Amino acid sequence: MSNPRKLVFRIVMILLMVVSIPLSTNQAQGEIKVENATVAVSFGKSITFAAKIKSPLPIKQASLLFRGVNETDTRVETVQVAEDGSVSFTYDASLNMFPPFSQIVFWFQVTLADDKTYTSEPITSPYNDNRFPWRKMTRSSVTVYWYAGDDTFGAAALDAAAQGMLAIDEFIPISQTDPVDIYIYSNISDLQTTLMLGGEEWVGGSASPKLGVVLVAVAPGASQSIEMEREIPHELTHVMLYRSLGSKYEGQPIWLLEGIATMMELSPNPDYARALEIASQNNSLLALDDLCVSFPADAGNAFLAYAQSQSFVTYIRETYGIAGLGRLTNAYGDGFSCELGATNALGTPLSQLDSRWRESVLGQNAAGVAARNLLPFILLMMLVLVVPIWGAIDMLHKRRKRAIQSK
Ligand SMILES: [Zn+2]
Structure with missing residues (x-):
């Protein structure tokens, strides 16, 4: 019932968008021409843009606009235009950096004597480490x-x-x-x-x-x-x-991305197995939950994080197959949390998968793992129970004393 209505709504929205584009911009393209555009890169230091702007009317004002090809923020710089239309601008790439081997897209916006703003075609240029x-x-x-x-x-x-x-x-x-x-x-x-x-x-x-x-x-x-x-x-x-x-x-947890990538290493690092063994014995394995958003900053724990992720993802692959891992990346891609993505894709919450991995791969004792997880609760229960028992014993003690005294 609602589908045809939705379709009509979509068509109307698309038509509105198409109509509104030329209305919302008071800019014209094609009136100006950019010739001999060059980008001189000194990696990590400077980027010099140079070009010659050709226009049918005198130029009142000109700006250079540029951004990384995958960025959303556009930098805008006013440029001086020489008599012959030449412009040049040097950008300090040590302060505002672009990733190495990325692409920079740039174009010019020019206001001519008719007070209209004209935009040139964008030009893409590589930003490589040329040291x-x-x-x-x-x-x-x-x-x-x-x-x-x-x-x-x-x-x-x-x-x-x-x-x-x-x-x-x-x-x-x-x-x-x-x-x-x-x-x-x-x-x-x-x-x-x-x-x-x-x-x-x-x-x-x-x-x-x-x-x-x-x-x-x-x-x-x-x-x-x-x-x-x-x-x-x-x-x-x-x-x-x-x-x-x-x-x-x-949307993927870091342990999953890094686990898959580390699993694909063709000559696996033999130190991973050793790091896992030691951490398992010392009870210093990292909580999987902490590896969802980021990896530890210090080198030792970061190494352990890779080792742990690799072993854990390999365990998932061996247990649920490549299809299982595919379902897992889909669930996380759909926005499920770290814990529930596993429940959705594999029918088991992440924390339980973690315990099973510790048990079957690292040979940890299931009861031991469970007891460790329950330890804080056990302590709390003991406190809750011990205090009244102690009180009761104390009371009995007092009663007995009174009984002896009254004899
Ligand atoms: Zn990686």
Whole structure:
């Protein structure tokens, strides 16, 4: 009954929107032309925009507008226009940062002698970390960039990416055509500065899933392949998960995203198992609930968080299959809470799944786990019970005393 009404309502709304667009903007396009536009990037320092604006009437005022391609905030800067229409503006990229290897979109807004405002066509320009002499190599949709190491280094990185893609493809259907760029820094401090200059906190490897860009640190040498097989598939998984989930990516618990990505590492870190064992013995495992929104900041607990997430997600995969994990990402994407997403997708609340994982993977005793969870309540019950019992005993004691005295 309500469907045809809804349809009519939608059509009316769409018509209103279409009609209101030309009415709401007093701007014209196409009257001005932007020629010889250039963007000179000094990564982390400055971005210089230059162009020549051609217009049929004299220019009264001109502004440069720009933003990161995935941003919503547009920066607006007034620019001086020379006699011949030349404009130039240098932006301080050390104060207001753009992510490395992102795209900047810019355009001009010009008020002419007729007091009308004209807008130029947008132009997109890359904002790359150009502090290093990048070499590059492409295979199908993947391009690797590196600056230390020879051609075999680049080829090894492409091999790790290809193996990673094969493993990920079993799990998430991935597009072989959407490009992915992998930048390999030769050491962690280079990568760290890049992320800092891009306004991000350092988290080891890094992926900008929206941009399809992966950044890792791998030094050329004997262990390069092992490191590549660990880091590249991990970061690629973030990109592919984002491409598969879209806006639902943001709603996922961190333990789930990182657990899946860590599970995809081709040469798993042997220290993960050890960290788990020690934490289990010391009763210092992290509460899964705390890993929903963020990971710990200190390196030791962050390492444990990855180890725990990897083991927990692997347990879910082995118990409920890939389909179960798919239902889980869907439930979280639909906005279910950390605890209830698991109930919705797998029929078991997260806290109970956590206990089962501790029991079957870490060999913790179920009664022990339950007792630990109940410990605060047991203490409280004891307090509640002990106080009246103690009072009763005291009373009996007094009565007996009185009885003896009266004898
Ligand atoms: Zn990750």
